[in-house]
Amino acid sequence: MSSVEFRKDLFADERSDDLKEIGKPTIRQDIRGHVTGRSPYYDDHLFDGLLHMRAVRAPHHHARIRSVDTSAAERMPGVKRVILPRDVPHNINTLLSLISFGRDDEALLQDKKIRYRGEPVAAIVAETERQARDAVAAVKVDYEVLPHVLDVEEAIAPGAPVVNDEYPNNTFDYHDLYDHQKLRFGNVEAAFASADKIVEGSYRMSPIEQAPLETCGAIAAPETNDRYVCYTSTQALFFSLGTTAKLLDMPSSRLHFIGGTVGGGFGGKVDSLHEPLAVLGARLTGAPVKYCFDRAEEMQVGAPRGAELWRIKDAITNDGMITARQFTGFFDSGAYTRLSSYAVVKGTGHLPGPYTIPNVASNVFCVFTNRTPATAMRGFGITGVDFAIERQMDRVAEAARVDPIELRIKNAYRDGDMKAHRRVAKNTALIECCQVAAGKARWQLSHEAATASSLVGGGIGWRAEIPETAIDGVGKIGERRAGNIPAEPAAGTSAGAGQTIAAGTGGESEVAVPPQSDDMLIEPGRTGYRGPSGGNGAERPAAPPSFTPSPSYQPPPSQPSYRQAPSTPTTAPLAAQQQTATPASPAPAAPTYQSERPAYTNPYASSPPSQPQPSAPARHPAPQPTNTPAGTSSGSGSRASSDKPYEPSEPFQRGVKKPGVSRFISGTRRR
Amino acid sequence: MLTVDTYPTLAEAAQNIGPGSRFLGGGTIVMRSVNYGDQSFNRVVRTTDPALKVIRAESSRVTIGVAVRMADVIASSDLDFLMPAARGVGGPAVRNMATVGGNLFAAHPYGDFTTALLALDATVRTSDGREQLLETFLADRDRFAGLVESISVARPMRGDFRFAKVSRVKPKGVSVLSVAAWLPKYSGRMQNARVAFGAMGPTPLRAKAAEQALEGATLDDAGVARALDVACEGLSPADDALASAWYRREVAPVHLKRLLLERG
Amino acid sequence: MAKKPIQFTLNGSETAVFVEGGANLLDVLRRGVGDLTPKHGCSQGTCGTCTVIIDGEPHLSCITLAELAEGRTIETTGGMGRGEVLDPLQTAFMEGFAAQCGYCSPGMLMAAKALLDRNPNPTRDEVVEAISGNLCRCTGYEPIIDAILSVAGRGYGRTA
Numbered sequence A: 001m002s003s004v005e006f007r008k009d010l011f012a013d014e015r016s017d018d019l020k021e022i023g024k025p026t027i028r029q030d031i032r033g034h035v036t037g038r039s040p041y042y043d044d045h046l047f048d049g050l051l052h053m054r055a056v057r058a059p060h061h062h063a064r065i066r067s068v069d070t071s072a073a074e075r076m077p078g079v080k081r082v083i084l085p086r087d088v089p090h091n092i093n094t095l096l097s098l099i100s101f102g103r104d105d106e107a108l109l110q111d112k113k114i115r116y117r118g119e120p121v122a123a124i125v126a127e128t129e130r131q132a133r134d135a136v137a138a139v140k141v142d143y144e145v146l147p148h149v150l151d152v153e154e155a156i157a158p159g160a161p162v163v164n165d166e167y168p169n170n171t172f173d174y175h176d177l178y179d180h181q182k183l184r185f186g187n188v189e190a191a192f193a194s195a196d197k198i199v200e201g202s203y204r205m206s207p208i209e210q211a212p213l214e215t216c217g218a219i220a221a222p223e224t225n226d227r228y229v230c231y232t233s234t235q236a237l238f239f240s241l242g243t244t245a246k247l248l249d250m251p252s253s254r255l256h257f258i259g260g261t262v263g264g265g266f267g268g269k270v271d272s273l274h275e276p277l278a279v280l281g282a283r284l285t286g287a288p289v290k291y292c293f294d295r296a297e298e299m300q301v302g303a304p305r306g307a308e309l310w311r312i313k314d315a316i317t318n319d320g321m322i323t324a325r326q327f328t329g330f331f332d333s334g335a336y337t338r339l340s341s342y343a344v345v346k347g348t349g350h351l352p353g354p355y356t357i358p359n360v361a362s363n364v365f366c367v368f369t370n371r372t373p374a375t376a377m378r379g380f381g382i383t384g385v386d387f388a389i390e391r392q393m394d395r396v397a398e399a400a401r402v403d404p405i406e407l408r409i410k411n412a413y414r415d416g417d418m419k420a421h422r423r424v425a426k427n428t429a430l431i432e433c434c435q436v437a438a439g440k441a442r443w444q445l446s447h448e449a450a451t452a453s454s455l456v457g458g459g460i461g462w463r464a465e466i467p468e469t470a471i472d473g474v475g476k477i478g479e480r481r482a483g484n485i486p487a488e489p490a491a492g493t494s495a496g497a498g499q500t501i502a503a504g505t506g507g508e509s510e511v512a513v514p515p516q517s518d519d520m521l522i523e524p525g526r527t528g529y530r531g532p533s534g535g536n537g538a539e540r541p542a543a544p545p546s547f548t549p550s551p552s553y554q555p556p557p558s559q560p561s562y563r564q565a566p567s568t569p570t571t572a573p574l575a576a577q578q579q580t581a582t583p584a585s586p587a588p589a590a591p592t593y594q595s596e597r598p599a600y601t602n603p604y605a606s607s608p609p610s611q612p613q614p615s616a617p618a619r620h621p622a623p624q625p626t627n628t629p630a631g632t633s634s635g636s637g638s639r640a641s642s643d644k645p646y647e648p649s650e651p652f653q654r655g656v657k658k659p660g661v662s663r664f665i666s667g668t669r670r671r
Numbered sequence B: 001m002l003t004v005d006t007y008p009t010l011a012e013a014a015q016n017i018g019p020g021s022r023f024l025g026g027g028t029i030v031m032r033s034v035n036y037g038d039q040s041f042n043r044v045v046r047t048t049d050p051a052l053k054v055i056r057a058e059s060s061r062v063t064i065g066v067a068v069r070m071a072d073v074i075a076s077s078d079l080d081f082l083m084p085a086a087r088g089v090g091g092p093a094v095r096n097m098a099t100v101g102g103n104l105f106a107a108h109p110y111g112d113f114t115t116a117l118l119a120l121d122a123t124v125r126t127s128d129g130r131e132q133l134l135e136t137f138l139a140d141r142d143r144f145a146g147l148v149e150s151i152s153v154a155r156p157m158r159g160d161f162r163f164a165k166v167s168r169v170k171p172k173g174v175s176v177l178s179v180a181a182w183l184p185k186y187s188g189r190m191q192n193a194r195v196a197f198g199a200m201g202p203t204p205l206r207a208k209a210a211e212q213a214l215e216g217a218t219l220d221d222a223g224v225a226r227a228l229d230v231a232c233e234g235l236s237p238a239d240d241a242l243a244s245a246w247y248r249r250e251v252a253p254v255h256l257k258r259l260l261l262e263r264g
Numbered sequence C: 001m002a003k004k005p006i007q008f009t010l011n012g013s014e015t016a017v018f019v020e021g022g023a024n025l026l027d028v029l030r031r032g033v034g035d036l037t038p039k040h041g042c043s044q045g046t047c048g049t050c051t052v053i054i055d056g057e058p059h060l061s062c063i064t065l066a067e068l069a070e071g072r073t074i075e076t077t078g079g080m081g082r083g084e085v086l087d088p089l090q091t092a093f094m095e096g097f098a099a100q101c102g103y104c105s106p107g108m109l110m111a112a113k114a115l116l117d118r119n120p121n122p123t124r125d126e127v128v129e130a131i132s133g134n135l136c137r138c139t140g141y142e143p144i145i146d147a148i149l150s151v152a153g154r155g156y157g158r159t160a
Helices: A031-035 A095-099 A129-138 A188-193 A237-247 A274-285 A295-300 A340-350 A383-400 A404-411 A430-440 A573-578 B010-016 B030-035 B070-075 B077-087 B112-118 B134-139 B208-214 B221-229 B245-260 C025-033 C088-095 C105-118 C124-130 C142-151
Strands: A051-057 A063-069 A079-083 A120-126 A140-145 A181-185 A197-205 A217-223 A227-232 A255-258 A289-292 A308-316 A322-334 A360-368 A469-471 A499-501 B003-007 B021-023 B043-047 B055-057 B061-065 B123-126 B131-133 B148-154 B161-167 B175-182 B194-198 C003-010 C013-020 C051-054 C057-060 C073-075
Touching: A031 C088, A031 C105, A051 A129, A051 A274, A063 A120, A079 A129, A079 A274, A095 A237, A120 A129, A120 A274, A181 A340, A181 A469, A188 A308, A188 A322, A188 A469, A197 A383, A217 A274, A227 A237, A227 A274, A237 A255, A237 A274, A274 A289, A308 A383, A322 A340, A322 A383, A340 A360, A340 A383, A383 A404, A404 A430, B003 B010, B010 B043, B021 B030, B055 B077, B061 B077, B070 B077, B077 B112, B077 B161, B112 B134, B112 B161, B112 B175, B112 B194, B123 B134, B131 B134, B161 B245, B175 B245, B194 B208, B208 B221, B221 B245, C013 C025, C051 C105, C057 C105, C088 C105, C088 C142, C105 C124, C105 C142, C124 C142
Parallel strands: A051 A289, A227 A255, A322 A360, B003 B043, B021 B043, C003 C073
Antiparallel strands: A051 A120, A063 A140, A079 A120, A181 A360, A197 A308, A217 A227, A217 A289, A308 A322, A469 A499, B055 B061, B061 B148, B123 B131, B123 B148, B161 B175, B175 B194, C003 C013, C051 C057, C051 C073
């Protein structure tokens, strides 16, 4: 029945095959409720006297609100309450403020200026949905329509309408310094100069609506003990709880949130738009209130996967080896930040895709436009750029006259290779994936490609090393809008300032701030960790011992790295570093990579590939063990000296290290 | 606040319908407006008149009451030539509700069944006893204030009538376009051919230039070539979420060719 | 506000309820009667998750004027199976992984039941056609089609 095929032969020596569940049919634990119609979705709770809320929505992309007249609506039959922006106790928020990323930029109900079509300016609570709809139709809003911008490149041009006043340059501020997220690895300009060929491509993706069958919604009702219960369709219960507490300025202990049964989410139910208004309605009326999108709202207002635009420029050799790859990316965040700022950081960490390329540079922009705010959807931050990368690979294959699958195998990353974000690749399987796909499609591969292996040929020479890296300071906040730098966003991916970072370094964030709250320090006593001394760590050590995330450990959606400043979650090591990098002393040695890559050597070995140890060999300058808890990095000094390449005390290892347990089980789950 | 008034006959319903009211047939169009709080009406009028559910076959034509549902069309041996068009409407549940009369009023991109009727020289009989061509009726549809009683269509010879609906989602999706052709033949050559397109304008439209080009032609590549060249004359497709006007114009002749030459 | 009383048979039980003008059958079943098994997805007849069986035929309850239910016989997923003993279709859906989020399942089951009640031995094409008005965003449909086919030809309706 299933078309899933388990290729246990790959990495068989890493995985024990005594799994009891994986790969075997099983009955979902929740499916009996589904097939009997008894699974309790948020709307499957009956309340006497349930009131219905509808939002008054702006019909324009961009407009100033001159006045709102609700007098007629208030007199309509069944209307219990008209809710205006002034009724929202703390009417400003940004979703990731709960993890201190970004600045508050979005009101629950807008009173000054609407920035996308469908933005709510008021809400009506009435006895029936129909009455609420009739009353919404009776609200008169006087708008002064403003020029709007719906395209990312138009939005960053000087003179474009300012969408989001918190970010007047129409770009999210990265690290309080740049209007984009930077990634620099090696020197792309030098590689372009010596390339056999240059291949360029531009790739554009439209927004995609998650379109869950159950539209987003929530029911809130007064509960005992001065609390409010809230049944919600949310995919992010504690985001919804925290967001509601913040916007309504009430302690979260007064909020009893119940979720978990979601009628399809796919990322579209993380924005916590309904719970705050439903709870506010319940507070203001003292009655149960339901607030849900209808299908038209779900499509127009429900946050989609945002539009993306990617430009990729590759330097290639005549035989199809990619020696440099430069990205310019734009995430269309819509009118507000929501999660797009994070998607950019996440996407940057993914570059240049599953390929080992010695020179990589990227500038990625989170751009504000007058479109519906974008949010999560199934691998957001990655999916769009993967589409762009794979189309680009096809173009490279055409330019180099190399079979497209062979081209991928040729350039694929292999175990032990250094990635552009300065971590060593492991558990790579692109080559095997290509081989299986080619086999299924009866696609002829050369002997060399058919016998290549992810386990062989990686981590050798330049493939394992962090090259000398050209850096620049181009693209500071506001420069682009002021017209002080070329509008061309890729400008300055090379030696704008002529600075470099020495080879073998650059993986370290030199700035790190303490956790925002003492609460975030891990208390060994609470985690059950027993220190080296065997004690249970009852007292909090100044520097908690190493912490191996368990498989169930799940960080907040932004996955802030434990070693980096909260403003640079995931993989932003270089950009953070650039803030403090002193102009490097003259490059200590010739760049460790060669701009002309060595001829592609046949990685095929006649003997069966030997399995490299999970721990990278010591020659790998594996940059960052992530298994250090928060709070240890600030001024800890042990690795602060910048003249010595970083040398970890133990090799990079993430996830679970136990006999018989797959290395594929990661300590963190990806969205 | 909405009221629903039910009358035993169409005549009484017609007397009582007026501004601010909407006639409810199968409900697939009007109930959607009700659910979404359409402020243009606050009264729903309906009738239980059994005469509207009758399918009456005469020698060369068939009369279909407006309350006949798509499922009834599919089940009727008198209307076998319309089965593909009826099956093109919605899924089974919609076909158990949607009526022939309601389809006359379905806004773009809906109204595929009406496209089929249009190619069969349909006439529309209204509650005031007037009878008019469906084509005339559709041209003035937005200003029509009365009620329709029945629709009469020509009964084509077996094999002379063809219908196709083109959608992006399989097996069921909203129309990129639909196309219907009635191709009466006399000694192998077409006479009085009819071609109609759905979703190629605000209402289903006849492709009269293509019809003229088919006059006296044979159904082969050479015979239909001129009709394909002029297939989109007089049509005014719109951009929507399913297809751009440009795309619709590009593919309309392709689908017409497949229909005419039965290369589905 | 004038409400109208209506009576119908719901899953074998005589049911009476007052309805507001213009109320749709889905709202009346869910909030008026308390049968929460049909779900709300679109209120416009597009998604099929509100599908119920009226007099043996599948209908979309969200675009059915509630008063039209007067005197009719209505079946919902709430009436399938008896307690612990599930309907064969429900069992097939469970075993065949024919639901993920589960939100389309009540409508899918009704569409499938309406098919099998009339045609206990449908072809794959007939199954596809029968659920063509029901959207599912999780499964990709194949497990649902397979689950329905696994019940076909086993005398559906005689044992349920």
